[in-house]
Each structure stands twice: as structure tokens, then as C-alpha cells.
Amino acid sequence: MIPVNSLQRHIQPLADRLATASRAVIDSGYFVLGPHVQRFEQAFAAYCGVRHVMGVGNGTDALELSLRALEIGPGDRVAVVANAAMYGTTAILACGGTPVFVDIDPATHTMCPKALASVLATGPIKAVIVTHLYGRLADMASLLPLCRKHGILVVEDCAQAHGARDISGTRAGAFGDIASFSFYPTKNLGALGDGGAVATSNDAFAERTRQLRQYGWSAKYVNELAGGRNSRLDEMQAALLLELLPELDGWNERRREIANRYSREIRSEALALPPACGGEHVAHLYVVRCKDRDSTREQLASMGVQTDLHYPIPDYLQPSVQGKADASPLPCTEADARSVLTLPCFPELTDFEVSTVIDACNRL
Known part of the structure; x- marks a missing residue:
């Protein structure tokens, strides 16, 4: 994995x-x-x-x-x-x-x-x-x-x-x-x-x-x-x-390199990708959007790619916040909560692993 x-x-x-x-x-x-x-x-x-x-x-x-x-x-x-x-x-x-x-x-x-x-x-x-x-x-x-x-x-x-x-x-x-x-x-x-x-x-x-x-x-x-x-x-x-x-700047550059490969080479219509980035983005996480997140996660796991969710619950819907803040719905925030999915992105990923993630995404 x-x-x-x-x-x-x-x-x-x-x-x-x-x-x-x-x-x-x-x-x-x-x-x-x-x-x-x-x-x-x-x-x-x-x-x-x-x-x-x-x-x-x-x-x-x-x-x-x-x-x-x-x-x-x-x-x-x-x-x-x-x-x-x-x-x-x-x-x-x-x-x-x-x-x-x-x-x-x-x-x-x-x-x-x-x-x-x-x-x-x-x-x-x-x-x-x-x-x-x-x-x-x-x-x-x-x-x-x-x-x-x-x-x-x-x-x-x-x-x-x-x-x-x-x-x-x-x-x-x-x-x-x-x-x-x-x-x-x-x-x-x-x-x-x-x-x-x-x-x-x-x-x-x-x-x-x-x-x-x-x-x-x-x-x-x-x-x-x-x-x-x-x-x-x-x-x-x-x-x-x-x-x-x-080491930080070098690590950030490698993260950007991985993120930009994803943005250029993933072509699956099942995923909405962030744009390619420059110095304004240090690619702490590579987050995509997908319509059927649970199914997408299962498919990627079956192809050896781990994913994560950042973040699935808006703050104002958290139990500890009820009654302590304005709970007016935020449509873009809630759309994110339903659809965001995080792909592997860290400096030590090998080029082969990055290619494997890209191939798995393109098979969705």
C-alpha cells in the first residue's frame, strides 16, 4: 500500500x-x-x-x-x-x-x-x-x-x-x-x-x-x-x-513536483484536481474532489493506494460547537466536506510510486 x-x-x-x-x-x-x-x-x-x-x-x-x-x-x-x-x-x-x-x-x-x-x-x-x-x-x-x-x-x-x-x-x-x-x-x-x-x-x-x-x-x-x-x-x-x-525548502520543492505531476497527468473524469502550483503552495496535502468518495476510496485501496479525508465535518456541525456559534450553512464548505479526498504526497515518495498513484487514478 x-x-x-x-x-x-x-x-x-x-x-x-x-x-x-x-x-x-x-x-x-x-x-x-x-x-x-x-x-x-x-x-x-x-x-x-x-x-x-x-x-x-x-x-x-x-x-x-x-x-x-x-x-x-x-x-x-x-x-x-x-x-x-x-x-x-x-x-x-x-x-x-x-x-x-x-x-x-x-x-x-x-x-x-x-x-x-x-x-x-x-x-x-x-x-x-x-x-x-x-x-x-x-x-x-x-x-x-x-x-x-x-x-x-x-x-x-x-x-x-x-x-x-x-x-x-x-x-x-x-x-x-x-x-x-x-x-x-x-x-x-x-x-x-x-x-x-x-x-x-x-x-x-x-x-x-x-x-x-x-x-x-x-x-x-x-x-x-x-x-x-x-x-x-x-x-x-x-x-x-x-x-x-x-531541509525545508528542498522538501517543499519535492512536494510541489509530486503535486504538479498529479495535476498534469491524472486525467480521470471521476476526480476534480487542483491547478498546478508554484511557490504559493507547499503541497502539504494533495486534495482532490470526487462525487462518490466512498467508492473511489475503495477502488484506490484495491489498487494499493491509501487515501485520507481532510476534512469531513464543517466546524459548525461539530457536536461541541452547537449553540456556541452562528450555524448558517456554507454551501462551498459543505460541498468540500462531502467530496474532498487526499492522495499520497510527501517528499520521500518515489517516482515509481507517484506513477502508480497516477495510473490508479486514471483507471477509476
Whole structure:
């Protein structure tokens, strides 16, 4: 079976380097917020093109702390898409805010600027979480001016888009007021455990995030900010990420190469494919649409191709959200939930495996 992803294949070639980095942490005697975290924060900030990066415990904490750094709290309405597995919605609810769901552009799976404009006409919005889904940058050229016009803060959710860049070279995480990243092992830049980061060029937001990730302290045992967390990227994960970061652009290029082969060579009428991509897309996932998803999955499995679903339930239909948000139906979001299907796409796929996936799809 050709897998959707294989972490063993991804990490094994780097095993000796990672073991050496792990030993350096063990020998250092520093395990939390030490020199490796500082070095990684500096390196990742330079990579993203921002002034500050703060390592945190995971990507969902990064989203929540981003919102708290912007002082999102009870009663604040925050716009967000509903097709990204609840992470943004979870962070909004954790802050006491109210999610206001925005439909997607069916061409990109990301927030539709026209849909956002319609939502803004319904009442005040304090912030917008813009999710760069599946590795593709959202339409920041349209979304940012719209938010600026209305004085709305912009949080980028970059959990699936490490390294994605627009035509000017601006990378994911450097467009909005603040950004969140996940380093979950399956991400384009993944740790060997949980991890996340908040990125910003705003000095005040950075300082608030540094306090919030460690109990809200302004000094040791002085809890100045409400809503603080124990959420810190540990030294071990930071040391490993320092080894992996230089490989990221090469991995992204291989992902794009695979995605573009799929888009060029899959010709099955049973599948609707995304367009070929450039630097704006780092192909975290290769997601197609199909009319009869269950049957398509069964057929591909019978031909040795594993698939997955990202994501089958809109946030506003999740049991935990009932009664906590506007549940107005979003037609494009719901169409995605019924039809999306993920094909194998990770850097270590061989050319033969890619050809096998293409052949299987063309036999549908």
C-alpha cells in the first residue's frame, strides 16, 4: 500500500544527525527555554521574514496565544473558515470569543474574500483567522486590504504552509499581525513530538506572547496577564527543528513536483484536481474532489493506494460547537466536506510510486 505519508521514511535519512542533536541537549543540562529554543526562534524568524518567533507547546496553543496576544476575549467575534478541522474554532472558544464562519473559495479551499465581505456587513468583527489550507496561501492580496479597511486584526494560521510565499517572496507568517505554526510531526516542518510557534513583527504582541506562554508572568511568580498557559517549546524539539529547518525548502520543492505531476497527468473524469502550483503552495496535502468518495476510496485501496479525508465535518456541525456559534450553512464548505479526498504526497515518495498513484487514478 502506498501511504498518504510515512514519517519513518522522512526521518530515517537524518537519524544520525538527529541523534547527535539530541545528545547535545542531554549534555547541555538545559531542557526548557534554553539556548536551542533561542537559536531556533531566531532562525525561524529569519526564515519567515519576521522580527519575533516564540516557541510554544503545539499549534493549537499557538493559535490561542496569538488571539490572546491580540486581547481577544469574551464577546469578541472572530471570523474563521469551517473546513480546517476545528483548530481555529477551538482557539476562539478557548478565549471566550464567538466564531463567525466564512465560506471558502472552491478553487482554493481557503477563505473567500467576497464571503468575508458579506460577513463583515453582519456586525463588528475584531479579528480574522486566515488559514493557509493544504499548503496553499490564502488570497492575502484581497483579504488583507479588506481587513485593514475595517480595522480588523489578522491572524495567519500557517500550520500547513511553512515556507509558502507569494510572488514578492513574502512567506506565510509575515502577512498579518500575528501568525501561528504547528510542528506536529506530519507538517512540512515537523518535530519528533508536539511543538508550535507564534510569529510576529509587532513588538508588543511578541512580548505579550512571551508572557502568556509562561503563566502570564512579567517576572518569576508574578502573574501579570490573565489567560496565561504553560506552553513552551522544549529544548529537545528545538534542537531537532534546527537540524530539519535547512531541509525545508528542498522538501517543499519535492512536494510541489509530486503535486504538479498529479495535476498534469491524472486525467480521470471521476476526480476534480487542483491547478498546478508554484511557490504559493507547499503541497502539504494533495486534495482532490470526487462525487462518490466512498467508492473511489475503495477502488484506490484495491489498487494499493491509501487515501485520507481532510476534512469531513464543517466546524459548525461539530457536536461541541452547537449553540456556541452562528450555524448558517456554507454551501462551498459543505460541498468540500462531502467530496474532498487526499492522495499520497510527501517528499520521500518515489517516482515509481507517484506513477502508480497516477495510473490508479486514471483507471477509476
